[in-house]
Amino acid sequence: KLLAQLAATSNHSPASSPAAAAAAAAAAGQARLQIEPTAAAAAAAAAPNPGLSIAGAIQLVAFCVFEVLIGMFWPSMMTLRARYVPEEQRSTIINIFRIPLNLFVCIILWKVRTE
Numbered sequence: 001k002l003l004a005q006l007a008a009t010s011n012h013s014p015a016s017s018p019a020a021a022a023a024a025a026a027a028a029g030q031a032r033l034q035i036e037p038t039a040a041a042a043a044a045a046a047a048p049n050p051g052l053s054i055a056g057a058i059q060l061v062a063f064c065v066f067e068v069l070i071g072m073f074w075p076s077m078m079t080l081r082a083r084y085v086p087e088e089q090r091s092t093i094i095n096i097f098r099i100p101l102n103l104f105v106c107i108i109l110w111k112v113r114t115e
Helices: 002-012 018-046 054-084 090-111
Strands: none
16 A cells, blocks of 8 residues: 555656656655565465374374484494495405395386386
């Protein structure tokens, strides 16, 4: 409303000089800066904000549990590896166990059809 009133008064004012137009534009710009945050806050308050749904909360908790388990898995795996696999043969043994995994990935990628 304020912008419409400013535009209406600047259009009907008797002093229609470039300086008056610049002053009216500056005043409208200042008024817009003062109005927009208020309008944005009112729109945000009026918008329905359901928050996190039950399904979203379950997914968030499941993700956090998964991250905790992964955070526990790798240090325990490295501890067991250091305890039971001799250091001199560790890289050979680990690479031998990677061969079946790499074959499995290659077979899956070979069987996947590109569309």
